[in-house]
Amino acid sequence: MELRQLEYFIAVAEECHFTRAAKRLRVAQSGLSASIRSLERELGAPLFLRSTRQVELTPAGRALLVEARRALSATDAAKDAVAAVQGLLRGSLAIGSLQCLHVVHLPAVLARFIAAHPGLEISLRQGGSGELIEQVRAGRLDLAFVSRPARYPDDVLVEPLAGEPLVLACAPEHPFAAREKVEPAELRAERFVDFPPDWGTRDLVDSVLTAEGVERRVSLEVTDVHSLLDVVTFGLGVALVPQSFSVKTDRVRFVELAGAVPAWETVTVTGDPMSAAAAALLHEVHEARSGRGPGAVAC
Structure with a gap:
């Protein structure tokens, strides 16, 4: 198995088309097709389901795609390591x-x-x-x-990068706005604004409130911080957010949470x-x- 074969295979998998993959790689389609057929013979399994309009990955092809990307990434890392030693x-x-x-x-x-x-x-x-x-x-x-x-x-x-506490964000007219601290369990009846699942602080907030027995209602979902704070400003819901959000606006009240609430952590993830x-x-x-x-x- 050659790295070039894996490169060809990834291009076809991403383009779902042999002709487009060949154009992207600037190679002859016949050579690309021959390389894929050779790879399939070597692995003893078809990698694509071919039709006149497009190609689709087989289960074997889907399994190979993850490892092929990883292999090419490792190759790039090896080249980078040599270049780094040379200062370039x-x-x-x-x-x-x-x-x-x-x-x-x-x-x-x-x-x-x-x-x-x-x-x-x-x-x-x-x-x-x-x-x-x-x-x-x-x-x-x-x-x-x-x-x-x-x-x-x-x-x-x-690798950990930083951590900060969660706080309650609410409108200035909200009953909690004048409080110094709020217990998470007190939020049971509140309507929430939050990010979609698996986005931003959503997973952490879900776990914090679940631990307090709070089954919350997320009535509004947004995908950016400023929209979230705007929605909170007009009293459409409350949110649990990292403390650093408090520097973004003076139209929202940020109230400390009582008890041992897990911190929101930013981390770096690498290969x-x-x-x-x-x-x-x-x-x-x-x-x-x-x-x-x-x-x-x-x-």
């Missing part, structure tokens, strides 16, 4: 991030990082924590900044082994966190 980071670095990353000002860090490593191609995407962790595991991302999940795959590396480019970016992030680089700010 090159290749690509795919990053995932939560929509609002308070613990570090990622654009400032990336600007500094790209200036130091102009030969490196950077890509960035946002999403929910579970989705981003799975993309790291599958080799589609090198590094992700996410909230700590209850569980994560064994084949990724997880195992970690690529040289991901390690270099993490170094920049820690420099920023320590005050020797672009500082941590609220988004």
